[in-house]
Amino acid sequence: MADRNQAAESPEKKAAGIYAASLVKSGDAVGLGTGSTVAYTIRELGRRVREENLDIVGVVTSYQSEAIAIEAGVPLTTLAQTPKLTIAIDGTDQFDENLYAIKGGGAAHTREKIVSMSADRFVVVSDPAKKAKTLSIFVPIEVMPFGKELVMKSLKEIGGDPVLRAAAKKDGPVITDNGNFIIDCTFGEIKNPLEMAAKLSQIPGVVEHGIFMNVDEVVIGKADGTVEVIRK
Known part of the structure; x- marks a missing residue:
C-alpha cells in the first residue's frame, strides 16, 4: 500500500x-x-x-x-x-x-x-x-489566539504585512499542534535577521517565530x- x-x-x-x-x-x-x-x-x-x-x-x-x-x-x-x-x-x-x-x-x-x-x-x-542571498519569504509566526489582534497590529507597526493562515480543508484558521494560530508575515528582504528576530520575540502573544x-x-x-x- x-x-x-x-x-x-x-x-x-x-x-x-x-x-x-x-x-x-x-x-x-x-x-x-x-x-x-x-x-x-x-x-x-x-x-x-x-x-x-x-x-x-x-x-x-x-x-x-x-x-x-x-x-x-x-x-x-x-x-x-x-x-x-x-x-x-x-x-x-x-x-x-x-x-x-x-x-x-x-x-x-x-x-x-x-x-x-x-x-x-x-x-x-x-x-x-531554497537557497537565497537574502531571506525574503514570509515569516511564519505562531501566536496565542487571545493575542491575535495585538500581534497583527504590532507586526504592521514594524513594517510587516501579516495574514492569518487559513486551513485548507476546514473553515477557519490553521491550528498548530500546540493549539495556536499561525500568522504569515511578509517583510520583503530581511537584511538583518537577528534584529528582526529580536523584534518579533518582543511582541506579546507571539509564541515563536520562524527565523532560525x-x-x-x-x-x-x-x-x-x-x-x-x-x-x-
Missing part, C-alpha cells in the same frame, strides 16, 4: 535526506523535524535500524513526523526523558548565505526550534531552490543524487 504521508518523489530532497541520515551513529539521540525532505531522513533511519541494527532514539516535532517514524520503525523518546540530543535534522523553507533560515511552512516551527536548540548539532536538509539562527550546516541535494554541504 502506498504511504499516504509520502509525496511525489524528489531526487534532490531524497539525496539530502538520505545523506543526513548517514550522519547519525549508534548511541545518538536524534531530533526529527517536519516536512517532505526530512521524511526521507526518517525513513532511511528506519531502514538502518532494521538492517544495520542502528541503536538510536528520536524526538519528533509534529504528529506527522511521529506517524512516519512509527511506520518506519524508529524508536521514539521525549525531551522529558532525553533532554540533550546529539543531532537534530530538519528541513527549511529558505536559507541565506549566513545560514539563517526561515521555517514554519508546516506550522511546526515552535517545536522544531525547541528540538533544534536541544541538540549539539543542527543539520538542515534542502533542495537548491542556530543552523550548523545545510545539506543541499542535487538532481543527480549528489549533495553539497555548507557549514558555518
Whole structure:
C-alpha cells in the first residue's frame, strides 16, 4: 500500500535526506523535524535500524513526523526523558548565505526550534531552490489566539504585512499542534535577521517565530543524487 504521508518523489530532497541520515551513529539521540525532505531522513533511519541494527532514539516535532517514524520503525523518546540530543535534522523553507533560515511552512516551527536548540548539532536538509542571498519569504509566526489582534497590529507597526493562515480543508484558521494560530508575515528582504528576530520575540502573544539562527550546516541535494554541504 502506498504511504499516504509520502509525496511525489524528489531526487534532490531524497539525496539530502538520505545523506543526513548517514550522519547519525549508534548511541545518538536524534531530533526529527517536519516536512517532505526530512521524511526521507526518517525513513532511511528506519531502514538502518532494521538492517544495520542502528541503536538510536528520536524526538519528533509534529504528529506527522511521529506517524512516519512509527511506520518506519524508529524508536521514539521525549525531551522529558532525553533532554540533550546529539543531532537534530530538519528541513527549511529558505536559507541565506549566513545560514539563517526561515521555517514554519508546516506550522511546526515552535517545536522544531525547541528540538533544534536541544541538540549539539543542527543539520538542515534542502533542495537548491531554497537557497537565497537574502531571506525574503514570509515569516511564519505562531501566536496565542487571545493575542491575535495585538500581534497583527504590532507586526504592521514594524513594517510587516501579516495574514492569518487559513486551513485548507476546514473553515477557519490553521491550528498548530500546540493549539495556536499561525500568522504569515511578509517583510520583503530581511537584511538583518537577528534584529528582526529580536523584534518579533518582543511582541506579546507571539509564541515563536520562524527565523532560525542556530543552523550548523545545510545539506543541499542535487538532481543527480549528489549533495553539497555548507557549514558555518
